[in-house]
Amino acid sequence: MIERGHHDMGGLPAGKVKRAEHDYAEWERRVDALAVLMGGKGVTVDERRRHIEALPPEAYDKLSYYERWIVALTQALLQRGIITTGELARKMTQVERRG
Amino acid sequence: MKDQGKYQALTYYQLMEVSLRELLVEKGLVTEQQVAATVEDMRRRTPERGARVVAHAWTHHEYKARLLEDGTRACEELGLDVPALKLVVVENTPQVHNVIVCTLCSCYPRMLLGIPPDWYKSRNYRSRMVREPRAVLAEFGLKIPRQTRIRVHDSTADMRYLVLPMRPAGTRGWSEERLAALVTRDSMIGVALAKQPRSK
Numbered sequence: 115m116i117e118r119g120h121h122d123m124g125g126l127p128a129g130k131v132k133r134a135e136h137d138y139a140e141w142e143r144r145v146d147a148l149a150v151l152m153g154g155k156g157v158t159v160d161e162r163r164r165h166i167e168a169l170p171p172e173a174y175d176k177l178s179y180y181e182r183w184i185v186a187l188t189q190a191l192l193q194r195g196i197i198t199t200g201e202l203a204r205k206m207t208q209v210e211r212r213g
Numbered sequence: 214m215k216d217q218g219k220y221q222a223l224t225y226y227q228l229m230e231v232s233l234r235e236l237l238v239e240k241g242l243v244t245e246q247q248v249a250a251t252v253e254d255m256r257r258r259t260p261e262r263g264a265r266v267v268a269h270a271w272t273h274h275e276y277k278a279r280l281l282e283d284g285t286r287a288c289e290e291l292g293l294d295v296p297a298l299k300l301v302v303v304e305n306t307p308q309v310h311n312v313i314v315c316t317l318c319s320c321y322p323r324m325l326l327g328i329p330p331d332w333y334k335s336r337n338y339r340s341r342m343v344r345e346p347r348a349v350l351a352e353f354g355l356k357i358p359r360q361t362r363i364r365v366h367d368s369t370a371d372m373r374y375l376v377l378p379m380r381p382a383g384t385r386g387w388s389e390e391r392l393a394a395l396v397t398r399d400s401m402i403g404v405a406l407a408k409q410p411r412s413k
Binding site: 121122123124125126127128129130131132133134135136138140141143144145146147148150151152155159160163166175177178179180181184185187188191196197201202205206208209210213 | 222223226227228229230231232233234235236237240242243247248249251252255256314316317318319328330331332334335336337338339340341343344349352353367370
């Protein structure tokens with residue numbers, strides 16, 4: 115039998131629901147918007163979800179919701195060849211230097 | 214958490230967002246204007262949209278029947294766009310209490326309620342709601358009578374649920390607008406009832 119994925123948690127024992135809410139930060143809202151806009155270009159919800167589900171369990175638990183989303187969207191775009199790892203690395207260095 | 218200011222170092226993931234966005238803009242796939250407009254559009258999607266649908270259903274029997282029959286189309290009737298999704302509206306009655314969850318991820322009727330709250334996406338909610346809903350609802354302060362059945366609906370990317378809460382007693386003759394103010398986000402998720410007319 116195939117073991118269930120880390121994300122597949124329905125019915126498993128867990129603790130009390132902490133009724134936390136936070137107002138989403140602007141960068142989180144932009145991640146959401148990028149996902150929606152790229153959805154319009156054919157990058158599907160299922161595709162992004164597959165990349166979220168492929169995260170190692172430790173990363174899945176450690177990352178916040180929109181951190182998982184940006185990783186998954188980036189993975190989807192890399193896999194589709196819309197961007198390359200080289201371009202992304204260069205851009206990240208450039209943005210970081212700019213501060 | 215506030216947006217990081219110019220002088221604070223970005224986290225790795227914030228850096229990733231900025232970089233990805235700029236790359237997509239350079240490639241002509243999105244524009245900064247589109248990103249800003251989409252953020253604003255999402256900000257405008259608040260539970261008040263869902264409340265409008267519920268209040269309309271409470272006051273129009275035929276509309277309610279159409280809403281339960283085909284949620285997507287009934288929302289479109291009110292000018293609310295439900296993009297490429299099947300929306301299933303489930304009605305609470307004295308016999309059945311409905312509650313929604315997404316065990317696999319975070320699917321949620323965003324077009325009517327906005328971005329889901331943190332707890333909806335939490336491991337504890339996702340894991341336990343399908344196994345011990347009564348206990349979880351009690352943690353939300355909602356005690357469901359033993360004779361009432363609880364139905365838990367597990368959402369998917371393509372099929373989202375919205376709970377149609379029961380109309381509170383003592384609201385006869387109320388306008389839709391006044392009724393809509395009683396319809397909370399949590400009541401449309403199913404972890405609360407609609408507000409009582411006299412409660413704050």
